[in-house]
Amino acid sequence: QSALAQPASVSGSPGQSITISCTGTSSDVGFSKYVSWYQQHPGKAPKLMIYEVDNRPSGISNRFSASKSGNTASLTISGLQTEDEADYYCASFTSSSTVIFGGGTTLTVL
Amino acid sequence: EVQLLESGGDLVQPGGSLRLSCVASGFTFINSGMNWVRQVPGKGLDWVAGISGDGARTYYADSVKGRFTISRDNSKNTLSLQMNSLRAEDTAVYYCAKDPYVSPLSWFDPWGQGTLVTVSS
Numbered sequence: 001q002s003a004l005a006q007p008a009s010v011s012g013s014p015g016q017s018i019t020i021s022c023t024g025t026s027s028d029v030g031f032s033k034y035v036s037w038y039q040q041h042p043g044k045a046p047k048l049m050i051y052e053v054d055n056r057p058s059g060i061s062n063r064f065s066a067s068k069s070g071n072t073a074s075l076t077i078s079g080l081q082t083e084d085e086a087d088y089y090c091a092s093f094t095s096s097s098t099v100i101f102g103g104g105t106t107l108t109v110l
Numbered sequence: 111e112v113q114l115l116e117s118g119g120d121l122v123q124p125g126g127s128l129r130l131s132c133v134a135s136g137f138t139f140i141n142s143g144m145n146w147v148r149q150v151p152g153k154g155l156d157w158v159a160g161i162s163g164d165g166a167r168t169y170y171a172d173s174v175k176g177r178f179t180i181s182r183d184n185s186k187n188t189l190s191l192q193m194n195s196l197r198a199e200d201t202a203v204y205y206c207a208k209d210p211y212v213s214p215l216s217w218f219d220p221w222g223q224g225t226l227v228t229v230s231s
Contacts, residue, residue, distance in 0.1 A: 091218075
């Protein structure tokens with residue numbers, strides 16, 4: 001099964017907003033409420049940013065928000081800060097009882 | 111504080127075997143499904159396997175099914191991944207990751223620091 005489709009890179013200036021899309025199929029993103037997003041800084045382990053489509057874990061800034069429509073999930077980061085520069089991955093439970101990740105998006109804060 | 115500490119990564123020849131471990135602390139281990147996720151250096155994340163809290167149910171990615179076995183010892187708060195018939199494409203950093211529910215495969219938080227497996231002759 002191919003990875004969920006994410007743009008390879010996005011960029012924005014401090015204070016701006018960006019959105020990262022994550023496109024799957026009716027067997028994964030469109031199928032499941034278990035869509036999540038992870039942030040990964042170089043050399044570090046991934047960190048959960050969003051769970052169950054649009055929920056923020058305790059301690060995650062409300063600048064991070066997410067949604068899903070059909071087979072596409074989206075992560076929006078508002079008020080970009082330099083520390084937001086990282087790789088971002090979406091993930092989804094699938095109808096085959098597996099988990100599929102997106103290919104990852106590198107966010108550059110200019 | 112929830113902590114996950116992986117170990118066991120090493121250099122192994124193609125066709126060889128390796129066993130990874132992940133020791134958990136800071137939560138009731140049996141109440142959480144657990145997962146292994148790997149990442150080729152410089153590449154994306156790839157889910158490998160998951161196991162339910164009681165160990166009764168296991169799930170695998172097609173790429174490792176029949177070669178890898180996930181297991182857990184709830185008396186020792188330890189998650190394991192037995193990897194057999196290793197291939198060059200199994201070279202990656204392997205992370206263990208906690209699930210919020212007894213059943214795995216929902217979402218992962220937190221992750222361990224990872225252990226590097228290198229398959230090469």
